[in-house]
Amino acid sequence: MDGKILLANIDIPGIRGFDVYRTHGGYAAVEKALRHLSVQEVIAEVNRSGLRGRGGAGFPTGLKWSFLDRKTDKPRYLVCNADESEPGTFKDRYLMHHLPHLLIEGLIISSYALGVNTCYIYIRGEFKYMVGILENAIREARQHGFLGERILGTDFSLEIYVHPGAGAYICGEETALLESLEGKRGNPRIKPPFPAFKGLYGCPTVVNNVETLATVGPIISMGGEAYSKIGRGKSTGTKLISACGNINKPGVYEIEMGLPVEDFIYSPGYCGGISGNKYLKAVIPGGSSVPILPADLILNTARGEKRLMTYESLADGDFETGTMLGSGGFIVYDEDACIVRNTWNLTRFYHHESCGQCSPCREGTGWMEKILYRIEHGQGKMSDIDLLVRVAKNIEGHTICPLGDAAAWPVASAIRHFRKEFEDHVLHPAEVLSKERSLLKVF
């Protein structure tokens, strides 16, 4: 597809190495920023671009940067969140694996804009093989004068360090990440204070997602204005979508925001339709934490408009009939997928990953898993369904960090839209259990 911004050069052989990357225009954005743009101008470009955080929440990146406390004389830090552990989300891995220099470039420009001299890439422990790839890219960038002291002869200096986590989903939550980076137990912090004031080692810190930061280079190259013209409304630019499940062509796709969901699922350039010529049953469009929607609601909003791949359109109808773009982990279920079984599987994940710090999440995630286990195994009661709804409601909004919500939403939405399937499990367990009921192994 034309119009690719991040993945435009991904098929060029050797693009992972510095030389090839450089001959295809790599590091021109760094040169432009450091040589020709002031800090304020870089920030203005990012603001103008309308870039929003790609880690899940979609918070405007320029606005987040503007919160950074620049008044203290403490050092400031930029932390790149490469913990990517959300079931269904595997776009950052793809990007770092094939285009490590695109990320390094983004880190250099962002650090310059934020007045940061030390930057950390906190990478998911299971991505151990990637540590070498990133460190190699860092070494190459340094050899060519793009890292270290006085980059390109300016008075801007930067060091980037790669720090692998130890394998906990919760360490993707930005404050748990900072604790872990400091060498402590990865418990989310109680906010306020926010990282922009007290982040890493008590110093002002910005935490951004890999894809967010990798987009900063192209924004500087093309200009924020031009970037903002791509996409639709407040969902500017392109987004990486990792598509998986019962589709013909799973993989990572860069889409222009505003693409109709239907086109994404069925066109040969993307998912290529549902595998085995089956019917689409449901989609979780933004990583396992966002609400699931049945086929009719994912293709069209409740108001009858075409559902688009934008923050706004996917959220249309709020949680009653909408969902979220989240991190772009697009999980597709066909007609044979058992919603109960898949929801139970997701609760297993959240139960296992809860840090256990606050009571609603610590106790509630395990409870939901137990109840869903019962229902899935034909031992449930009708009252269990309402109990699940109540437990999810008692977790939602009552926890320290959003993992509690992330655990509650899949359960609440599955029952909201597929209640009959839960009731069938309770009323006719033998019949239900004898049917083919597929489970997607999303983690």
Add this chain to the structure above:
Amino acid sequence: MPKVTIDNITIDVEEGTTILNAARKIGGRIVPPAMCYYSKLKGSGGKCRTCLVKVAQSSAKDPRPMPKLVASCSTPVQDGMVVQNLTSPEVAEARKGIVEFLLLNHPLDCPVCDQAGECDLQDLSFGYGMEETATEDDRREFPVIDIGDKIKLHMNRCILCYRCVYVADQLTDKRLHGILYRGDVSEISTFIGNAVTNDFSGNMIDVCPVGALTDKTARFKSRVWFLKPMDAHRACGKCPGKVAIWMFGNEIYRVTGRKDQFGEVEEFICNECRFEKKEPGDWVIEGPRHIKRQSVISANHYEEMKKQSIIDPIAGEMNKQE
């Protein structure tokens, strides 16, 4: 000084005061229950979520409500903030849910638990919980272990409030005590094979809101409501030496810190005072201690007992009552 209104009562407090502490300054029924916050332990709070309240107006400048309920122990007040605790049905509902979560894996072995009668979780369930349990599942189980030679850990009863961890961090010089694992299998433990031997480790027992940490020198000796609490002091080189001694006849069954109306000790005491001074002659006895806190089982024993905090979420009602 910021002005904050909690359940229709307005008060001026210092800049940076949390909602919970502002409520404590007002006092009475409107004080949210706190199972993890402990004013004397830095960094505590935010975890149990029993102190959740509704912020109906964020500040004078920004009259919007906060989108979610907030933990009153870790949310600072702002000038013109309007807070609802007992006056919010939403808070009542949420708190009921939190109590249910805290009890989900709690063994409810009160009949054999030393904490019964002075247990914050009992009080909380009585004040805010439901009458019946919705769970039919097994509760998680851990072996009972010793944390040093004077402290017993019943991990089954622990609500993971982290207070004892902060005691270990802040009162003892080298931390040997923390949390292992994560989620609902996390547990309190000492550094492998080590005992907590520091002179102030016994304070873990006092800060523990439930019967997870108990005093081995007093275990199973008597139900607390058969004991007579007396204020006493002695000249101690390590701590202020001001304690409560719990007597049965002329015998001292146990020694604790003096707890205030919010269940917090006034001053931390050392292990020598707590574990080794069990003769009446060791102490200058000042007189009977008034237990201000109102406990479920204290109905039979302590002076003042009122079923606290029955939720009556009718706005405006609080003014009449207080």
